[in-house]
Amino acid sequence: MSDFEGYTDRREAGIILARKLDAYRGRDAVVLALPRGGVPIAWEIAERLDLPLDLVFVRKLGAPSNREVALAAIAGLRGEVIVRNADVIRATGCDAATLERLAAREREVIADRIKLYGAPGLPLAGRVAILVDDGVATGATMRAALRAVRAAGPAELVCATPVGATDALEAIRTEADRVVCPLEVEFFGAVGAYYTYFDQVPDAEVTQILAKARARPLGKDPA
16 A cells, blocks of 8 residues: 555545546546535546536435444435445344335435436446545445446446445445546545545535536537
């Protein structure tokens, strides 16, 4: 492992990831952000590589005793894809009824966010799909997102994240065709520990970025 230990903020993380993904410049590729934390990072990538930006909707199912602990994750416009963290479910004693209740609540959040942000509209079949989040801890949300996007028939499925836990990334490599992660950490902790500034991304910032991305003409080198 290098001396590199983290990022100032999501913008810097996006700039660094864009350099790692430069081979996709000029390709028939789409950058897909996992909202909300992945959106500022994905914007930097899309802008610098002159690629379109869209969303993939995904929600973590946090344990009732600690919402930061991921029991599972759902993805898709209706939350139809679910990935379970079996070890966490066993350790917390969560039963099937509780998991379904949590999933139903998060499906409502996905529906609300689709109303707020707009449904994804870019075709993915036969294209490179680059999925972007601000970090990977258990990997459940990224794996759910990858499975949801895989169903759309992309030619190549790429996971791009600034930082991730080694074991979670190994699991993700069974789902993605390529994983780009500049900082892999064996003993991980929380994603925010690898950023100096890691405030929650507000809805207003997401909608502003999406508006810029949808209005931006493609096919010209960014300034």
